[in-house]
Amino acid sequence: MQWETVIGLEIHAQLSTKTKIFSGASTAYGAKPNTQACAVDLGLPGVLPVLNQEVVRMAVKFGMAIEAEIADYSVFARKNYFYPDLPKGYQISQMDHPIVGIGHLDIEVGDQTKRIGVTRAHLEEDAGKSLHESFHGSTGIDLNRAGTPLLEIVSEPDMRSAKEAVAYMRKIHELVQYLEISDGNMQEGSFRCDVNISLRPKGQTEYGTRAELKNINSFKFVEKAIFTEVERQKEILEAGGSITQETRLYDADKDETRSMRSKEEANDYRYFPDPDLLPVYISSELRAQVKAELPELPEAKKQRFLNEYKLEAEAANNLASSRPLADYFEALVKTSGCTAKTCSNWVSVELSGALNKKNLSITQSPISAERLAQLLQRIADNTISGKIAKQVFEAMWSNNDSADTIIETKGLKQITDSGAIEAIIDKIIADNQGQVEQYLSGKDKVFGFFVGQTMKASQGKANPAEVNKILKEKLKR
Amino acid sequence: MSLTTDDVNKIAYLARLGINAKDTASYTENLSDMLKLVEQMSSIDTDNVTPMAHPLDTIQRLRPDKIIEDNQRDHFQSIAPQTEEGLYLVPKVLD
Numbered sequence: 001m002q003w004e005t006v007i008g009l010e011i012h013a014q015l016s017t018k019t020k021i022f023s024g025a026s027t028a029y030g031a032k033p034n035t036q037a038c039a040v041d042l043g044l045p046g047v048l049p050v051l052n053q054e055v056v057r058m059a060v061k062f063g064m065a066i067e068a069e070i071a072d073y074s075v076f077a078r079k080n081y082f083y084p085d086l087p088k089g090y091q092i093s094q095m096d097h098p099i100v101g102i103g104h105l106d107i108e109v110g111d112q113t114k115r116i117g118v119t120r121a122h123l124e125e126d127a128g129k130s131l132h133e134s135f136h137g138s139t140g141i142d143l144n145r146a147g148t149p150l151l152e153i154v155s156e157p158d159m160r161s162a163k164e165a166v167a168y169m170r171k172i173h174e175l176v177q178y179l180e181i182s183d184g185n186m187q188e189g190s191f192r193c194d195v196n197i198s199l200r201p202k203g204q205t206e207y208g209t210r211a212e213l214k215n216i217n218s219f220k221f222v223e224k225a226i227f228t229e230v231e232r233q234k235e236i237l238e239a240g241g242s243i244t245q246e247t248r249l250y251d252a253d254k255d256e257t258r259s260m261r262s263k264e265e266a267n268d269y270r271y272f273p274d275p276d277l278l279p280v281y282i283s284s285e286l287r288a289q290v291k292a293e294l295p296e297l298p299e300a301k302k303q304r305f306l307n308e309y310k311l312e313a314e315a316a317n318n319l320a321s322s323r324p325l326a327d328y329f330e331a332l333v334k335t336s337g338c339t340a341k342t343c344s345n346w347v348s349v350e351l352s353g354a355l356n357k358k359n360l361s362i363t364q365s366p367i368s369a370e371r372l373a374q375l376l377q378r379i380a381d382n383t384i385s386g387k388i389a390k391q392v393f394e395a396m397w398s399n400n401d402s403a404d405t406i407i408e409t410k411g412l413k414q415i416t417d418s419g420a421i422e423a424i425i426d427k428i429i430a431d432n433q434g435q436v437e438q439y440l441s442g443k444d445k446v447f448g449f450f451v452g453q454t455m456k457a458s459q460g461k462a463n464p465a466e467v468n469k470i471l472k473e474k475l476k477r
Numbered sequence: 478m479s480l481t482t483d484d485v486n487k488i489a490y491l492a493r494l495g496i497n498a499k500d501t502a503s504y505t506e507n508l509s510d511m512l513k514l515v516e517q518m519s520s521i522d523t524d525n526v527t528p529m530a531h532p533l534d535t536i537q538r539l540r541p542d543k544i545i546e547d548n549q550r551d552h553f554q555s556i557a558p559q560t561e562e563g564l565y566l567v568p569k570v571l572d
Contacts (some may be wrong), residue, residue, distance in 0.1 A: 035550050053540060073530070
């Protein structure tokens with residue numbers, strides 16, 4: 001039997017506010033346990049949650065970016081369950097009236113574009129952290145994370161493969177960072193995802209029973225978890241069995257998914273509107289304000305890079321995938337005097353390569369766009385060749401000197417003086433009469449040998465175009 | 478709609494309430510009466526009435542995104558039964 005995989009994602013993006021969703025405590029990552037958990041976050045009696053206006057603005061911004069309906073009124077609800085890192089006994093979330101309604105996002109898989117529906121996006125608070133190790137049989141609770149604002153983005157079951165699911169997740173990841181509403185840091189848990197998976201016989205319209213894989217925080221694990229879960233379900237279905245609707249955990253070490261039975265009974269959350277919070281109203285003023293702040297989105301930027309700079313699709317895609325990377329590239333184009341293609345190569349190849357090696361992001365680059373622009377200016381005005389520029393780039397990486405200083409102190413200036421180049425070439429021709437005869441007898445390939453020798457003798461500093469020209473003339477004689 | 482004693486036991490478990498078995502019958506009756514009252518209200522035609530999310534007819538006030546809370550960990554932990562290395566300790570929970 002041929003099976004079709006049906007996947008929907010619930011993505012949790014932590015909003016990058018300074019304070020929590022319902023209290024004025026800091027959300028900074030990495031503080032000592034419980035030093036950023038105030039009375040509201042601890043759920044002490046008598047406190048009242050007050051909504052952070054920045055959280056509302058960010059959710060509206062996201063809604064606009066996916067062309068979604070934004071609710072005039074949205075309502076917070078209590079989701080009730082007991083767990084020690086949830087001190088109130090309920091999580092404040094949204095149920096019937098989420099802030100962001102139906103929207104969509106286009107993904108690329110291969111050279112196909114596919115539209116994925118977004119069912120809704122709602123605001124909620126995060127829970128604290130449980131530490132299970134080494135407290136003499138007790139569990140330690142850190143409530144610094146309790147009350148951190150989250151935007152939960154729920155997709156339609158529109159994805160049909162692990163590839164599509166990862167492409168969609170990457171697109172959302174890219175978008176929230178573009179909008180500057182989340183730092184998207186997956187190691188710190190700022191961006192994580194639940195995956196709903198079911199199988200159905202190809203051609204059938206009804207969905208099969210689904211399993212939910214909880215809390216996956218890397219693209220690689222999402223892909224692997226889907227492969228593993230699809231295999232598990234396929235085996236059960238082909239043996240004539242049926243899938244149980246349940247929450248499962250993906251164990252990356254064992255590459256298997258397993259049931260979280262303890263979650264089953266608790267799945268009755270008894271949602272009801274939170275009496276501590278009034279309906280949230282989105283005014284037309286706020287809508288207009290957010291709309292005006294909306295940056296150029298990744299897809300529009302990519303199209304502009306294709307049209308304005310005539311980049312290849314892959315380069316445009318790569319550069320437009322991150323806003324700081326795109327800004328860096330455009331700064332180079334404006335100030336370096338080099339072609340957009342040269343700038344694109346330097347950013348995508350030299351710079352990105354060096355950053356990846358050190359595991360740095362573009363914003364942590366030791367070479368700023370201004371410094372790199374000066375280096376590229378020296379290629380554009382023929383002071384150095386592209387090859388020598390790579391040497392200068394390496395030197396710039398490890399100290400703060402400008403490209404000009406490095407070229408000067410290391411004596412890397414290109415030799416464009418044809419007299420100097422002629423002298424080198426004369427000597428090489430005199431020393432290699434055998435090769436000269438081969439060349440004259442029609443072996444054109446030997447020409448490369450002469451170019452190589454000349455560049456070597458000049459320590460790479462001779463202008464290659466000049467070398468070619470002079471060599472051709474001299475060898476003719 | 479009437480509840481069964483099993484329903485009542487489940488509701489009590491979800492709310493983590495320890496109820497006395499001899500009281501279950503009276504709880505079942507009381508809760509069923511409440512549901513009947515709701516049923517009675519449901520029979521009223523509300524097609525042209527906009528549902529309220531809150532009895533106060535006003536909107537949520539928002540606060541600026543500004544840190545106003547200090548670290549009061551020691552103060553809060555002075556009433557906690559058990560703490561260690563800044564953490565609140567609770568009986569072991571594992572999934």
